[in-house]
Amino acid sequence: MATKPVVGVLALQGDVDEHIAAMQRAGAQAIPVKRAQELDCVSGLIIPGGESTTVMKLLDRFALDRPIVERALAGMPIWGTCMGMIVVADEVAGLNQPSLGLLDVTVRRNAFGRQNESAHVDLSIPALGSAPFPAVFIRAPWIERSGPGVEVLAQRDGHGVMVRQDRVLGTSFHPELVADPRVHKYFLDIVAGSQERPVGKQRNVA
Numbered sequence: 001m002a003t004k005p006v007v008g009v010l011a012l013q014g015d016v017d018e019h020i021a022a023m024q025r026a027g028a029q030a031i032p033v034k035r036a037q038e039l040d041c042v043s044g045l046i047i048p049g050g051e052s053t054t055v056m057k058l059l060d061r062f063a064l065d066r067p068i069v070e071r072a073l074a075g076m077p078i079w080g081t082c083m084g085m086i087v088v089a090d091e092v093a094g095l096n097q098p099s100l101g102l103l104d105v106t107v108r109r110n111a112f113g114r115q116n117e118s119a120h121v122d123l124s125i126p127a128l129g130s131a132p133f134p135a136v137f138i139r140a141p142w143i144e145r146s147g148p149g150v151e152v153l154a155q156r157d158g159h160g161v162m163v164r165q166d167r168v169l170g171t172s173f174h175p176e177l178v179a180d181p182r183v184h185k186y187f188l189d190i191v192a193g194s195q196e197r198p199v200g201k202q203r204n205v206a
């Protein structure tokens, strides 16, 4: 009998419990990850929402940045939500902000402006079926540039808000805050379908 995949949720800051509960609803086990050794127990990693400059500092302090990059380059699927998408991106627009460089995109932080700091949007995501997804945006980033290997799965106001490059997924919004499990299931499909193998692109931790 196939064992359930175990997904890690980076637990340095942000909506960790919500992701763990949502993963369980989607049919997987999920555990918090605070130390590099805990990465050995998981076959996929979620980096949740929060504050990206703080989390980059904490990743450095907890010596987690390099192990995450190494696992990702070895093929472990990673999903960044909101802040997490900023953390996995190659570049943060207009800011000299370090990031893990795992997703060939430029993100703009807080891109939807103050008036839209928090918004519920019925988002069309064809990869998830015809029913719109109830997307919650909270001081959300958008994708300003995406490389040729990046698939834009959803857009809001003409900007990418859900993207995938092989086994790295990014969403500007927070699927862990709604009952609809489709994005968590989508990530689980990536985890289930991935046999870890090098992705063949060497990047450095900035």
Ligand code: GLN
Binding pocket: 048, 049, 050, 051, 052, 053, 081, 082, 083, 084, 086, 109, 110, 138, 139, 140, 141
């Ligand atoms: N605005 C935050 C940042 O730039 C992200 C917000 C979120 O994750 N909800 O880091």
